Amino acid sequence: EAQVTQNPRYLITVTGKKLTVTCSQNMNHEYMSWYRQDPGLGLRQIYYSMNVEVTDKGDVPEGYKVSRKEKRNFPLILESPSPNQTSLYFCASSLWGSDEAFFGQGTRLTVV
Amino acid sequence: QQQVKQSPQSLIVQKGGISIINCAYENTAFDYFPWYQQFPGKGPALLIAIRPDVSEKKEGRFTISFNKSAKQFSLHIMDSQPGDSATYFCAAPYGGSQGNLIFGKGTKLSVKP
Numbered sequence: 142e143a144q145v146t147q148n149p150r151y152l153i154t155v156t157g158k159k160l161t162v163t164c165s166q167n168m169n170h171e172y173m174s175w176y177r178q179d180p181g182l183g184l185r186q187i188y189y190s191m192n193v194e195v196t197d198k199g200d201v202p203e204g205y206k207v208s209r210k211e212k213r214n215f216p217l218i219l220e221s222p223s224p225n226q227t228s229l230y231f232c233a234s235s236l237w238g239s240d241e242a243f244f245g246q247g248t249r250l251t252v253v
Numbered sequence: 254q255q256q257v258k259q260s261p262q263s264l265i266v267q268k269g270g271i272s273i274i275n276c277a278y279e280n281t282a283f284d285y286f287p288w289y290q291q292f293p294g295k296g297p298a299l300l301i302a303i304r305p306d307v308s309e310k311k312e313g314r315f316t317i318s319f320n321k322s323a324k325q326f327s328l329h330i331m332d333s334q335p336g337d338s339a340t341y342f343c344a345a346p347y348g349g350s351q352g353n354l355i356f357g358k359g360t361k362l363s364v365k366p
Contacts, residue, residue, distance in 0.1 A: 172353065183342060183358035184297070231296050240285065242354055244296030
């Protein structure tokens with residue numbers, strides 16, 4: 142089944158404790174991106190990647206890191222999480238030139 | 254950052270009624286306008302999309318209307334059903350790829366039985 146898989150689905154952590162949210166897609170898509178969803182603010186892009194080793198900042202990159210060492214994986218790293226990073230995070234992937242982005246199920250992160 | 258402005262923020266419609274959600278954009282270089290649908294606990298999924306060479310696209314009960322001169326596009330849901338209750342996002346691509354999307358702030362639609 143074609144899908145984008147995020148892990149974990151739920152995470153509660155403490156301020157300052159490094160964490161990684163993984164994202165994997167099995168559709169051989171070139172494009173991958175991370176979004177955060179907050180009430181009243183919609184989906185805001187954090188980082189995106191056009192292919193292996195090619196990444197760029199989105200709208201709200203501060204406090205986040207990403208890497209794209211393999212085409213299928215695009216982890217989101219929070220080196221020192223803060224409470225304002227409490228949010229619902231989505232990973233998405235798409236084929237270059239395609240009309241559709243495919244989203245994962247989301248990761249709900251709470252930083253206390 | 255290029256923007257798409259979506260309204261209303263929330264919408265309540267009776268079963269069988271018409272739901273209308275509007276979106277306005279700034280960048281005339283945008284050439285693809287999708288709508289995504291999100292159910293609670295799920296990721297957004299593509300619902301319907303339009304390119305600016307046509308003024309309307311219909312898929313079942315869902316229709317996109319596009320007004321190039323006004324830089325606006327809207328989603329119409331005919332004969333709205335309780336199963337249509339979801340959050341709807343308009344979007345537009347930037348950076349030259351349909352996969353790199355900027356989203357509106359979303360409209361939470363509730364269809365009452």
